[in-house]
Structures are given as C-alpha cells and as structure tokens.
Amino acid sequence: MFKRVIRRYWVFAPVFMVAAALLLAAAWRSTGAQEAEGYLLTAASMRVVQQAHYGVERRFAGRVAARQDADVGFELGGRVAEMRVNDGDRVAQGDVLALLDTELLVTERAQLRAQLDDTQARQQLNRANIERHQSLQASGFASQQRLDELLTEQKTLTASADALRASLDNVASRLRKASLKAPYDGVVARRFADQGTVVAAGSPVIRLQEVAAMEAVVGVPVAFALQLSVGQSAGLQLRDQHFMGRVLTVGADVNPVTNTVTVRLLMPADARAFNGDIIQLIMSEQVATEGFWIPADAITDGVRGRWTVYALVQQDSAFRIQTRDVQIHHSRDDQVFVSGALNDGEQIVAAGVHRFAPGQQVVTSDAEPVAVPQIGLTSEAR
Secondary structure (H helix, E strand, O other), X not given: OHHHHHHHHHOOHHHHHHHHHHHHHHHHHHHHHHHHHHOOOEEEEEEOOEEOOEEEEEEEEEEEEOOOXXXXXXXXXXXXXXXXXXXXXXXXXXOEEEEEOOHHHHHHHHHHHHHHHHHHHHHHHHHHHHHHHHHHHHHOOOOHHHHHHHHXXXXXXXXXXXXXXXXXXXXXXXXXXXXXXXOOOEEEEEEOOOOOOEEOOOOOOEEEEEOOOOEEEEEEOHHHHOOOXXXXXXXXXXXXXXXXXXXXXXXXXXXXXXXXXXXXXXXOOOOOOOOOOEEEEEEEEEEOOOEEEEEHHHEEEOHHHOEEEEEEEEEOOEEXXXXXXXXXXXXXXXXXXXXXXXXXXXXXXXXXXXXXXXXXXXXXXXXOOOOOOOOOOOEOOO
C-alpha cells in the first residue's frame, strides 16, 4: 500500500521541482537588484559657475640693480701706498679705502712753510723800516721816494705771503684727497688697484655698491606699462622669493630693439638679492572669454582628440553620467578654464573620472568648491 501511495504522488514531483526553481530565481533577482543599488559608485561632484573672463599671468624678466654703484678713485694721480679694503668688505660712509703716497706733498709743504717764514720775516723788517722812515721824514731827514719804495715793498711781501698761504692750502687739500674715503655705506664689489700701483687722476680704484634697498629694472610691453604708475605696488619673484615692489619710475620712451618700456621698482629692504640678479615682474591680463574654472582632474580625453567633462544628470535618487565636450583656454596649477557644452550651475564629476563611464549610474558627494585663481599681483600703494 505504501508503494502505491508513492507511485501515485511521484507524478507530481516535476511540478514541485519547477515551482521551487521559479521561487529561487525570483528570490535571487530581488537580492541581486538590492545589492546592485547598494553598490553604486560615489562620485565627487561640484557645480560649475560661469565666469565672464579669466586672468592670465604674465612674467617679464629684468635685473636687480643697486641704487648706487660707482667706480671711485683718487682725484689726483700717484702711487698707491696702502689698500685698506678687499672685495666683499662692508664699509661705512667716510671710511678710508686707500691711501696715496704723500712724500712729495709733505716735502712741498715743508718748502712752502719755509718760504712763508722767510716772507713773514721780511714783512716784519719792512714794517720796522717804514716806521723808522716815517719818523725821520717827520724830522726832515728822509726822502719821500724812499718811503714810497718801502710801502710798495710792503704790498709785494703781503701778496707773496698770501700766495704762499694759498699754496699751503692747496697742498693740504691734495693731502686730504690722497686719502680715498667711502662716499656712502656700501660693499666693495671689486678692487682695481693694489699697493704700489701708479694710478692716473680719476681712474677707478674701487667699485663700491651701496648697502640699501635694491631696485628691479624691468622692460615691459607698452600695454602693460600703461597699467603701472609711480607709487603702485607690483609682484616680484627672485628665485624662490615672492614679494611686492614699489614702482619708482615708468620710462618715457620705447626701446627700439626690445619694443619695451623700462620700469624701475624699489625692492623691500629684507630681499636677499645681488647686483645683476635676474628678477621677474608678475602682472595679470584679463581675457574676455566666458567659461568655467574646474579642477584639472575633472578633464578626460574624448573622441577625436577632444576634451570631455562628465556631467551628472539626476535620475530618481541617483545620477547618470553624460559627456560634455569642452575646450581648454588656460591652465593654472591644478585648475583649468574651459568653455563648451556646460551650463551655469550644472553638476559635474570633479575627480576620479577614470573610474566612470558615460551612461553609468552613480551617487554623489560634494567636492571642495573651485576658487577663481587670483593672479592680479598689482595694487595701489597705501
């Protein structure tokens, strides 16, 4: 009997198996869909903001120059008796830099002093003779002619004494000028003579560079020179130093070779620079083109050499990726300025575009907003 029951229900076994398979398939599809929704990739997103223009940084090379850089020398010729400074020495205004041999001047001074002493002695004798002759003339024992001769001799001796004193002053001046002194605080940039060298009057002995704030001398195109005015501040870069300089002068003519105008800027006193250093003046140019600043990581290459941005189009609780062709106008650091098939306020993938593909569904997280690069380094000095 038991076997009959089994044979009776055995015919329903295939039906039961098909039903069980259908139930398992439905359960698997439901679980798979839930898992797919739970594993949507997260894209860093941002909203683009349209700009009416973008700024381009322009750099113009120039050189650093000392405000005073002079080749100093003796006003008189002679043999250098002593050099008191070497290259690189710092000196203060009035410090003695070099000395000329003054042996001949000392001898000449002694000779003039002796001549002056002789002249003064003769003047003293002349005065005594005049007094004596005037006394005798009052008594009628002296002639008027002799008195006139003595008075003329007095004038001659006075003139001779004055000439000798002037000669002594001249020697004293030459003795002072035999000592070469620093006209200002500075650094000895170069020494042209050594002890024992015979130098001519006015020939350079030492090149002295002033210790003070340096200047930047830069040639800029006319269009940019028109943007600068005396007293205005402008950005400068010297090696790894960035600082502001103050415009001292803007040239009045255009260099016919470089087609630029010379601009002089005063550098800060704490800027570490050397005379002749290469320095750059940083200015900005505004280009009137509408577009958007976006991160460089938001750009990917598209078909036929085009650049592409992934736009996010909302669909229910997720977003679907669509491509937008763009044109790159300018790049600065990690940002690019683009124009193309983007709309103001549209949401795009801001980073990691290599992880996504057009048509893919994603969820989003907000990225840091893109700041418009500030490259206008000129401002009015206060």
